[in-house]
Amino acid sequence: xxxxxxxxxxxxxxxxxxxxxxxxxxxxxxxxxxxxxxxxxxxxxxxxxxxxxxxxxxxxxxxxxxxxxxxxxxxxxxxxxxxxxxxxxxxxxxxxxxxxxxxxxxxxxxxxxxxxxxxxxxxxxxxxxxxxxxxxxxxxxxxxxxxxxxxxxxxxxxxxxxxxxxxxxxxxxxxxxxxxxxxxxxxxxxxxxxxxxxxxxxxxxxxxxxxxxxxxxxxxxxxxxxxxxxxxxxxxxxxxxxxxxxxxxxxxxxxxxxxxxxxxxxxxxxxxxxxxxxxxxxxxxxxxxxxxxxxxxxxxxxxxxxxxxxxxxx
Amino acid sequence: xxxxxxxxxxxxxxxxxxxxxxxxxxxxxxxxxxxxxxxxxxxxxxxxxxxxxxxxxxxxxxxxxxxxxxxxxxxxxxxxxxxxxxxxxxxxxxxxxxxxxxxxxxxxxxxxxxxxxxxxxxxxxxxxxxxxxxxxxxxxxxxxxxxxxxxxxxxxxxxxxxxxxxxxxxxxxxxxxxxxxxxxxxxxxxxxxxxxxxxxxxxxxxxxxxxxxxxxxxxxxxxxxxxxxxxxxxxxxxxxxxxxxxxxx
Numbered sequence: 344x345x346x347x348x349x350x351x352x353x354x355x356x357x358x359x360x361x362x363x364x365x366x367x368x369x370x371x372x373x374x375x376x377x378x379x380x381x382x383x384x385x386x387x388x389x390x391x392x393x394x395x396x397x398x399x400x401x402x403x404x405x406x407x408x409x410x411x412x413x414x415x416x417x418x419x420x421x422x423x424x425x426x427x428x429x430x431x432x433x434x435x436x437x438x439x440x441x442x443x444x445x446x447x448x449x450x451x452x453x454x455x456x457x458x459x460x461x462x463x464x465x466x467x468x469x470x471x472x473x474x475x476x477x478x479x480x481x482x483x484x485x486x487x488x489x490x491x492x493x494x495x496x497x498x499x500x501x502x503x504x505x506x507x508x509x510x511x512x513x514x515x516x517x518x519x520x521x522x523x524x525x526x527x528x529x530x531x532x533x534x535x536x537x538x539x540x541x542x543x544x545x546x547x548x549x550x551x552x553x554x555x556x557x558x559x560x561x562x563x564x565x566x567x568x569x570x571x572x573x574x575x576x577x578x579x580x581x582x583x584x585x586x587x588x589x590x591x592x593x594x595x596x597x598x599x600x601x602x603x604x605x606x607x608x609x610x611x612x613x614x615x616x617x618x619x620x621x622x623x624x625x626x627x628x629x630x631x632x633x634x635x636x637x638x639x640x641x642x643x644x645x646x647x648x649x650x651x652x653x654x655x656x657x
Numbered sequence: 658x659x660x661x662x663x664x665x666x667x668x669x670x671x672x673x674x675x676x677x678x679x680x681x682x683x684x685x686x687x688x689x690x691x692x693x694x695x696x697x698x699x700x701x702x703x704x705x706x707x708x709x710x711x712x713x714x715x716x717x718x719x720x721x722x723x724x725x726x727x728x729x730x731x732x733x734x735x736x737x738x739x740x741x742x743x744x745x746x747x748x749x750x751x752x753x754x755x756x757x758x759x760x761x762x763x764x765x766x767x768x769x770x771x772x773x774x775x776x777x778x779x780x781x782x783x784x785x786x787x788x789x790x791x792x793x794x795x796x797x798x799x800x801x802x803x804x805x806x807x808x809x810x811x812x813x814x815x816x817x818x819x820x821x822x823x824x825x826x827x828x829x830x831x832x833x834x835x836x837x838x839x840x841x842x843x844x845x846x847x848x849x850x851x852x853x854x855x856x857x858x859x860x861x862x863x864x865x866x867x868x869x870x871x872x873x874x875x876x877x878x879x880x881x882x883x884x885x886x887x888x889x890x891x892x893x894x895x896x897x898x899x900x901x902x903x904x905x906x
Contacts, residue, residue, distance in 0.1 A: 412823065413786065413796060413798075414795050414796070417790060435817050436798075436799060436814075436815070436816040436817045437816075437817070439782045439786075439798070440786065440796070440798045440799070441786075442786075443751065443781075443782070443783035443784075443785075443786035443787045443790070444786040444787065444789065444790040444796065445790075446752070446783075446787065447752060447755055447786070447787035447788075447790035447791050448790050450752075451752075451871075452750060452751075452752050452871035452872045453751065453752070453781075453783050453787075454872065455780065455781045455782060455783060456780065465875065469780065469880070470683075470778065470779050470780055470877070471668070471674040471683060471777070471778060471780070472674075472777065472780065473880060474673070474674040474676075474683075474879075474880070475674060475676045475683050475877050475878070475879065475880070476877065476878050476879070476880050477874050477876075477877050478874070478875045478876050478877075478878070479872045479873065479874050479875065480872065480873045480875055481871070481872050481873075482871065482873070483871065517826075518793075518794070518795035518825065518826050519795040519796075519797075519823050519824065519825045519826070520823065520824045520825075521821070521822075521823055522811065522822040522823055522824055523821075523822050524816075524819060524820065524821045524822070525819050525820040525821075525822075526818055526819040527818065527819045533817075533818070535817065539905070539906075563906060571835070574835065574836070575835065580819070580820075581801065581815045581834065581835060581836055582815065582816070582817060582818060582819055582820075584835075587777065587780065588695075588774070588775060588777075588835065590817070595905045596899065596903075596905040596906065606673065607670070613883055616905065617899070617903045617905050618883075618886075619895065619899070630885060630888070631883075631885045632883045632885065633885065633886055634886035634887075634903070635886055635887060635888075635889050635895055635898055635899070635903075636885075636886065636887070636888045636889065637888070637889050637891075637892065637895050638888065639892070644892055647892040648892050648895070648896070651892050651893055651895075651896040652896065652906070655896065655900060655906075657906065
């Protein structure tokens with residue numbers, strides 16, 4: 344049976360985690376469909392149709408879905424779910440908000456944050472901040488799940504030519520209204536999908552000092568992240584947070600600066616390909632997961648790192 | 658207005674969790690248990706609403722075995738007025754918790770329900786959304802700011818890439834994010850007072866809810882470990898290794 348992926352987008356472009364979610368869908372069943380619900384979002388549907396692994400795109404173009412609020416989206420999902428083995432969305436704030444609501448309306452369990460498809464009804468998901476992995480089986484006819492994007496490769500964005508089928512709106516239940524958004528300064532790559540991430544912790548001592556991190560990040564074309572301690576201390580906004588209750592990242596290179604390495608933080612970055620830790624405390628637990636550790640004062644090391652990167656032309 | 662807060666008893670966030678050798682779960686014997694940190698933020702927010710004159714009563718609801726009463730008592734010691742304990746020894750999954758909460762909410766008719774955005778044990782992040790769905794109420798998840806009006810609430814949400822503000826009709830379900838507030842500690846006099854505050858006991862059977870688990874956990878395993886690497890002596894050596902050995906810059 345087919346699998347439906349709920350596209351995450353901004354009415355103009357598909358968001359990166361959608362591509363990883365399509366890969367997870369195709370592992371469950373070859374017949375992967377994508378739902379694009381939004382307002383004036385035809386271009387997004389066309390982009391979804393071009394993904395090689397996608398067999399069909401459902402387009403629901405209605406003002407009710409302009410901001411994809413869960414109160415409107417969940418009944419739409421339930422109206423379409425019949426006949427699907429599974430309905431998937433990325434396990435980010437979009438999917439986490441929407442999927443439990445849809446599952447409950449369908450009287451189905453929801454499986455959060457799957458990182459492996461064992462069989463079409465059995466999945467592996469992290470619990471306890473990734474300190475344990477649970478293999479769970481669902482008996483539901485349609486399974487509602489969120490997908491850990493970093494655990495699946497991104498699907499090929501081109502090569503497909505799936506039909507786009509216009510589908511009826513389920514209307515706006517009128518429970519919630521979008522007021523506005525405040526996007527944090529993002530000339531940088533998105534944290535969750537960046538190739539390189541440079542993160543600062545409590546050791547940064549202030550928000551102003553994050554300038555040192557940004558200078559290095561600029562050289563590397565990196566996203567900037569932070570530990571919960573740095574967010575708690577008010578150095579940087581919450582959407583910088585990497586960890587159990589923040590973002591999960593798995594870049595090629597993760598540089599942890601002034602981060603001690605609490606399990607809650609490790610949960611968010613330990614699947615990175617190469618981990619670098621810079622910390623003046625030799626005993627910091629972050630060194631236990633780091634491929635390359637540098638015991639140094641970050642206020643010396645960061646400017647020096649910036650210079651060394653400049654030397655090699657970055 | 659009456660405010661409901663749900664409080665979950667979880668393994669304390671400082672405990673290093675260990676997987677049981679037989680693969681059936683994690684070790685909970687002789688392990689320190691605490692209130693889920695996001696639920697503490699929920700209790701705090703409810704208390705602030707009461708202190709601001711926007712709520713009259715704060716009710717803490719806990720679900721699970723007998724020991725959950727300790728967690729409810731913690732909420733009472735922080736300042737909640739009374740507790741409700743839905744008592745069961747069975748495993749509770751988010752859908753069942755949402756059904757039980759719905760049943761209690763329909764009996765008690767609070768104007769606002771606050772939950773943590775996620776429990777740090779199963780990391781599901783589902784119960785608030787499911788409860789809202791079953792009640793047909795709006796949900797304001799991952800809240801970092803909450804302004805309660807008569808007809809609606811304006812909520813700022815922590816979303817990927819920044820903040821989003823929504824208006825939701827009352828009554829509604831709110832789930833808390835980190836920056837909503839900083840929870841208070843219970844004072845000793847309040848801990849003493851909390852011992853006298855009432856906790857009502859109910860069972861899933863009395864509430865007419867089938868709370869049986871839906872998902873079957875086949876096994877729980879340790880994740881693959883990560884080996885510690887090497888220490889470098891200088892920034893120059895670090896850059897050299899990253900470029901010529903790891904090939905990532």
